[in-house]
Amino acid sequence: xxxxxxxxxxxxxxxxxxxxxxxxxxxxxxxxxxxxxxxxxxxxxxxxxxxxxxxxxxxxxxxxxxxxxxxxxxxxxxxxxxxxxxxxxxxxxxxxxxxxxxxxxxxxxxxxxxxxxxxxxxxxxxxxxxxxxxxxxxxxxxxxxxxxxxxxxxxxxxxxxxxxxxxxxxxxxxxxxxxxxxxxxxxxxxxxxxxxxxxxxxxxxxxxxxxxxxxxxxxxxxxxxxxxxxxxxxxxxxxxxxxxxxxxx
Numbered sequence: 131x132x133x134x135x136x137x138x139x140x141x142x143x144x145x146x147x148x149x150x151x152x153x154x155x156x157x158x159x160x161x162x163x164x165x166x167x168x169x170x171x172x173x174x175x176x177x178x179x180x181x182x183x184x185x186x187x188x189x190x191x192x193x194x195x196x197x198x199x200x201x202x203x204x205x206x207x208x209x210x211x212x213x214x215x216x217x218x219x220x221x222x223x224x225x226x227x228x229x230x231x232x233x234x235x236x237x238x239x240x241x242x243x244x245x246x247x248x249x250x251x252x253x254x255x256x257x258x259x260x261x262x263x264x265x266x267x268x269x270x271x272x273x274x275x276x277x278x279x280x281x282x283x284x285x286x287x288x289x290x291x292x293x294x295x296x297x298x299x300x301x302x303x304x305x306x307x308x309x310x311x312x313x314x315x316x317x318x319x320x321x322x323x324x325x326x327x328x329x330x331x332x333x334x335x336x337x338x339x340x341x342x343x344x345x346x347x348x349x350x351x352x353x354x355x356x357x358x359x360x361x362x363x364x365x366x367x368x369x370x371x372x373x374x375x376x377x378x379x
Contacts, residue, residue: 200252215245266292293370306364308367
């Protein structure tokens with residue numbers, strides 16, 4: 131198994147991409163802690179995974195909740211080898227002047243500031259251990275931005291660049307930092323991304339812009355994270371891996 135003996139923390143792991151990342155990591159031998167604002171859903175996902183998984187209810191915008199989840203992972207597995215910063219949010223697709231200040235603050239708090247809190251909580255632990263892996267879930271929106279999601283796009287541009295900058299700074303500590311940048315997927319945020327009702331016609335219109343002809347599936351993102359988390363990727367850091375069916379070409 132590719133993650134045998136490792137311990138991982140996955141934020142936003144109750145559903146969507148995060149739940150599949152947690153399931154995949156556990157299947158490959160890791161002990162997994164799921165951090166999610168929806169505690170009941172996190173508990174249900176952990177129960178579905180089995181003994182390898184634990185759930186923590188928490189808000190990634192709160193430093194104390196992040197610290198508690200890091201300690202839960204250390205308690206569960208005796209260490210923390212992998213962190214996947216998957217939790218994310220978007221304002222609805224609309225003109226940039228229609229986005230409220232509260233929406234702007236929230237999208238930056240969840241998509242960007244949460245990485246600040248996680249870095250401060252987990253990097254000292256990984257330094258003490260002698261290394262670790264951090265994977266940040268960015269987006270093709272930070273590479274090939276389109277109108278209607280301007281402020282969201284900017285948060286994912288920050289995540290993409292933060293991952294590369296962190297990789298350089300943390301390399302001497304043997305901490306690898308990489309980023310997975312998916313195209314839009316069939317998750318709970320799909321309708322907000324499109325700004326339109328999720329009808330077959332509207333979905334088909336977007337899919338027509340993806341050369342491989344479909345949306346991202348949770349398994350696509352989980353498989354990319356599995357590779358980057360594994361020892362097979364031990365010489366990869368600072369990578370922004372586009373899981374996009376060719377969308378950003």
